Amino acid sequence: MPSTINEYFQLMPFLIIGIGIILSVVIEISSKSSKEILPWFSIILFFATALYSITNISEHAVLFGGMVEVGGKPAIFNFIFNLGAMLVVMSSIGYLKKYGTYFGEYYILIQSSVLGMMVMAGSKDILMIFLGLELMSICFYVLAGINRNKLGANEAAMKYFLLGSFTTGFIVYGIALIYGTTGTTSIQNLIDNFGEYSSNIIFVTGLILFLIGFSFKIAAVPFHMWVPDVYQGSATTVTGLMSTTGKTAAFSVLIIMLTSIFTLNSANIFKPYFSAIAVLSMFFGSIVAISQNNLKRMLAYSSISHAGYMAVGLAAANSYSISGIIFYLAAYAFMNIGAFSVISIIEGENDSRTDINVYAGLNSKNPVLAAFMALFMFALAGIPPMAGFFGKYYVFVGAIESNLTWLAILGVISSMISVYFYLRVIVFMYFKDAEENFEIEVAPYSLSSVVISGVLVLMFGLFPDMLLRLITAVVSL
Amino acid sequence: MKIDLILFFLLAGIAVVTSILVITRRNAIISAVFLVLNFFALAGLYLLLNAQFISVVQIIVYAGAIMVLFLFVLMLLRTDNESPILSDKRPLKYFAILISVFVFVQIAYLLFAGKPSRNITPDEAASINSGTIQAIGKELYTNYIIPFEVAGFLLLAATIGALVLAKKKFE
Amino acid sequence: MSSVPMEYYLILSAFMFIVGVTGVLIRRNAIVVFMCIELMLNSANLSLVTFSSYLGNPIGQIFVFFVMTVAAAEAAVGLAIIIAIFRNKLTVNIDEINIFKW
Numbered sequence: 035m036p037s038t039i040n041e042y043f044q045l046m047p048f049l050i051i052g053i054g055i056i057l058s059v060v061i062e063i064s065s066k067s068s069k070e071i072l073p074w075f076s077i078i079l080f081f082a083t084a085l086y087s088i089t090n091i092s093e094h095a096v097l098f099g100g101m102v103e104v105g106g107k108p109a110i111f112n113f114i115f116n117l118g119a120m121l122v123v124m125s126s127i128g129y130l131k132k133y134g135t136y137f138g139e140y141y142i143l144i145q146s147s148v149l150g151m152m153v154m155a156g157s158k159d160i161l162m163i164f165l166g167l168e169l170m171s172i173c174f175y176v177l178a179g180i181n182r183n184k185l186g187a188n189e190a191a192m193k194y195f196l197l198g199s200f201t202t203g204f205i206v207y208g209i210a211l212i213y214g215t216t217g218t219t220s221i222q223n224l225i226d227n228f229g230e231y232s233s234n235i236i237f238v239t240g241l242i243l244f245l246i247g248f249s250f251k252i253a254a255v256p257f258h259m260w261v262p263d264v265y266q267g268s269a270t271t272v273t274g275l276m277s278t279t280g281k282t283a284a285f286s287v288l289i290i291m292l293t294s295i296f297t298l299n300s301a302n303i304f305k306p307y308f309s310a311i312a313v314l315s316m317f318f319g320s321i322v323a324i325s326q327n328n329l330k331r332m333l334a335y336s337s338i339s340h341a342g343y344m345a346v347g348l349a350a351a352n353s354y355s356i357s358g359i360i361f362y363l364a365a366y367a368f369m370n371i372g373a374f375s376v377i378s379i380i381e382g383e384n385d386s387r388t389d390i391n392v393y394a395g396l397n398s399k400n401p402v403l404a405a406f407m408a409l410f411m412f413a414l415a416g417i418p419p420m421a422g423f424f425g426k427y428y429v430f431v432g433a434i435e436s437n438l439t440w441l442a443i444l445g446v447i448s449s450m451i452s453v454y455f456y457l458r459v460i461v462f463m464y465f466k467d468a469e470e471n472f473e474i475e476v477a478p479y480s481l482s483s484v485v486i487s488g489v490l491v492l493m494f495g496l497f498p499d500m501l502l503r504l505i506t507a508v509v510s511l
Numbered sequence: 512m513k514i515d516l517i518l519f520f521l522l523a524g525i526a527v528v529t530s531i532l533v534i535t536r537r538n539a540i541i542s543a544v545f546l547v548l549n550f551f552a553l554a555g556l557y558l559l560l561n562a563q564f565i566s567v568v569q570i571i572v573y574a575g576a577i578m579v580l581f582l583f584v585l586m587l588l589r590t591d592n593e594s595p596i597l598s599d600k601r602p603l604k605y606f607a608i609l610i611s612v613f614v615f616v617q618i619a620y621l622l623f624a625g626k627p628s629r630n631i632t633p634d635e636a637a638s639i640n641s642g643t644i645q646a647i648g649k650e651l652y653t654n655y656i657i658p659f660e661v662a663g664f665l666l667l668a669a670t671i672g673a674l675v676l677a678k679k680k681f682e
Numbered sequence: 683m684s685s686v687p688m689e690y691y692l693i694l695s696a697f698m699f700i701v702g703v704t705g706v707l708i709r710r711n712a713i714v715v716f717m718c719i720e721l722m723l724n725s726a727n728l729s730l731v732t733f734s735s736y737l738g739n740p741i742g743q744i745f746v747f748f749v750m751t752v753a754a755a756e757a758a759v760g761l762a763i764i765i766a767i768f769r770n771k772l773t774v775n776i777d778e779i780n781i782f783k784w
Contacts, residue, residue: 513685515685515686516685516686519686519690519691523690523694526694526698527694527697527698530697530698530701530702530721531701533701533705533714533717533718533721534701534702534704534705534708534709534714534718534721539711539713539714539717542714542717543717546717546720546721549698549721549724550724553724553727553728556691556694556728556731557728557731559686560691560731560732560735561735562731562734562735562743562746564743565727565731565743565746565747568747568750569727569750572750572754573720573724573750573753576754577720577753577754577757580757580758580761581713581716581717581757581761584713584761584764584765585713587765588713588764588765588768588774590711590713590773590774593709593710593711593714593775596708596709597708599777604707604708607704607707607708608704608707608708611700611701611703611704611707612700614700614703615696615697615700618696618699618700619693619696619697622689622692622693622696623689626689627688627689627692627733628687628688628689628736631688631736631737633688633736633738634738637738637739638735638736638738640738641734641735641738641739641740641743642734642735642740642743646740647740647743647744647747650740650741650744651744651747655744658748662748662751662752665751665752665755666751666754666755668755669754669755669756669758669759670758672758672759672762673758673759673761673762676759676762676763676765676766677762677765677766
């Protein structure tokens with residue numbers, strides 16, 4: 035059917051980023067000082083999109099003949115993506131000089147990856163999911179290896195690329211089987227007739243292949259092999275982006291695909307699958323992280339275990355636990371980006387100073403950074419009243435509502451294990467003496483990124499209702 | 512036996528043999544050439560399925576452009592032949608092959624048990640119509656215009672990414 | 683078309699998919715691994731075209747069109763990554779490219 039000009043206006047968040055990408059390319063080509071202009075241009079773009087999304091949350095509409103969804107859940111996800119990307123760009127300005135890749139394409143790629151995430155979160159058609167996923171992933175492959183003089187970055191890029199495209203194969207094959215049984219790629223049709231399809235063994239096989247593909251993307255065990263190496267090898271700011279917004283985008287797709295399970299009360303046939311990956315990821319992540327001395331690698335394993343907690347919500351699959359997941363994703367995004375921003379400030383040239391020993395005595399060197407790092411660590415550990423606590427709380431309550439009390443109990447045990455390695459960082463910062471002396475150069479933009487993340491984490495922790503009410507209002511749309 | 516059944520078995524035979532040769536040849540260039548052959552067999556199968564447009568695109572884009580890029584890179588890097596494939600990590604690889612065979616048997620069983628053709632009544636005319644350039648173009652520029660635009664951004668991002676990774680000098 | 687049962691095509695597609703997966707698992711040359719991934723994508727394409735043709739609607743073929751676009755984009759980026767790593771390390775063997783420990 036022909037689309038009207040009004041529909042294009044409703045696509046505003048996509049248009050802002052899309053036109054922004056094209057303008058950025060023009061700036062990069064034509065201006066000598068693009069290195070200075072582009073970061074600020076990206077920050078403005080991301081901020082504008084985030085603001086637009088959060089203020090237009092109630093204008094829910096499905097556009098272009100059931101292709102794209104705007105407002106509602108996608109608006110909340112767009113808010114997370116854009117604000118997260120904005121903070122990452124802010125901390126990149128100072129970091130990239132140290133890292134040795136100080137050029138404009140970096141920002142264009144971040145913008146493109148955010149566009150991909152927005153397409154994923156707003157998709158109403160499996161084709162859109164696929165294209166958004168690939169747009170995001172291709173940008174991430176390049177961003178992971180953007181410093182091609184570094185062997186570590188090269189290796190990260192290659193591992194991410196090979197495993198990522200291997201996963202794409204599974205996803206496409208799964209989509210083929212889904213299409214074969216439903217005769218269409220529309221997600222609305224999938225939601226409406228889910229109960230009927232779920233008795234068809236081919237459809238279920240296709241959906242399982244699809245879910246396996248996305249389990250790779252959310253970094254859940256047993257599909258986690260790429261995570262530690264990629265997170266450690268990539269630039270710290272890029273890792274911050276991949277581990278938060280990338281994970282959020284993958285979860286948004288899982289939530290879209292399983293909508294009918296948690297709204298229309300179709301039987302949750304994937305409960306065993308999600309319970310299994312939840313338990314495995316929670317415990318594997320928490321236990322292996324204990325023995326890590328590199329902070330980036332430790333946060334990689336912590337990211338695996340967080341994927342496990344969120345998967346508990348998918349296993350429970352009621353509307354309460356789904357709102358819990360979205361809240362958790364928002365909280366996790368900002369606390370993790372904050373932590374990675376601190377790491378990127380402390381990090382020296384050539385990937386040095388990412389070990390935990392470097393953080394010994396940080397409090398005496400730079401009390402502000404130490405305080406914020408402590409805040410992020412507490413939040414990641416899920417200690418009340420930080421944002422991370424409420425994320426876990428909502429998800430676990432949702433699990434209990436679905437009679438998955440054992441899963442919630444295992445989740446609590448695993449988070450108690452994980453407290454150890456988060457607190458270890460704090461102990462190093464406050465109760466140990468510095469081993470080596472080095473100057474910490476705090477770029478003002480990086481610091482403001484840390485401060486903004488810290489404020490958001492505190493705000494979500496102290497007033498969780500504010501965000502949760504927004505989420506519950508739109509979760510079953 | 513009808514002609515299309517004969518053609519199917521011929522092309523399917525080529526596809527099966529070449530796909531196995533791709534993963535068993537130690538020289539990467541020979542693998543690539545067999546992959547091209549495999550793509551040609553697939554293009555033939557697409558024609559049997561009345562998908563003329565996809566068949567042509569398969570040859571022009573896949574066999575013509577993507578595989579030429581592969582061959583170009585292979586010849587540029589001139590990698591050595593691999594050691595015989597099962598020479599190291601033997602138990603692990605046997606395990607991988609075993610799992611693959613198991614999964615294949617399972618999918619094949621599912622396809623026969625689930626019988627996806629049960630709900631589908633083939634309609635030769637509709638099938639011929641849906642594979643034409645007109646039908647695909649019409650859908651692509653009306654209902655699928657947004658994915659089309661996203662694909663544009665995807666190619667832009669890929670171009671920029673490849674440029675970043677392969678450009679001669681860093682500033 | 684009508685005299686060939688749809689399942690034949692699907693079995694062929696499943697077989698090629700599994701061959702591709704096996705190739706990814708057992709091969710060591712990064713470029714060959716990537717070629718096996720292309721094989722997987724192609725087998726999925728075969729399934730999509732089969733369904734599209736038997737259902738008589740063009741959506742599956744449009745999907746194939748986009749899969750090809752994505753494959754082209756991935757090939758460009760992936761080969762650039764492989765060239766970048768070859769410049770530093772002079773190998774494309776994924777067993778030798780392993781500086782991080784597990």
